[in-house]
Amino acid sequence: MSFASERSAIEARLSTNWTTTTVQYENVPFTKPNNNTYVALFIINGDATQIDIVPNPIHRFLGEITMQLFVPEGSGTNIVRGYADTLASIFRNVSFSSGSSGTILCRTPSIQRVGVNSGIYQTNVSVPYQRDKIF
DSSP: OHHHHHHHHHHHHHHHHOOSSEEEETTSOOOOOTTOOEEEEEEEEEEEEEOOOSSSOEEEEEEEEEEEEEEETTSOSHHHHHHHHHHHHHHTTOEEOOTTOOEEEEOOOEEEEEEEETTEEEEEEEEEEEEEEEO
């Protein structure tokens, strides 16, 4: 159950530390707020390796936490960049866990401008992470 615990730990860290807007979680019913200001969270899993050879080895899982920030078109970039700064600080260089997730260690966040689509401006915050788990 460590992949489920990984998701739970990341979602809990965000929901505990982010109260500015509503959050859309992956594959969960969601209604966009009327002001079109919200965050969508995605956990993108990558490579996995066994990093030692002992009776109870550590397995390392790499991934990326991606948060898509949405604000109304024409609202400028100051608000969305402020949101990006706050979200980046929630995950920058922290380690945490939940249940059987193993230790999640986040690295340095980056932002990417996506642009405007259907009247909504989007910027993404991406945080690479590794998760170490003993099996």
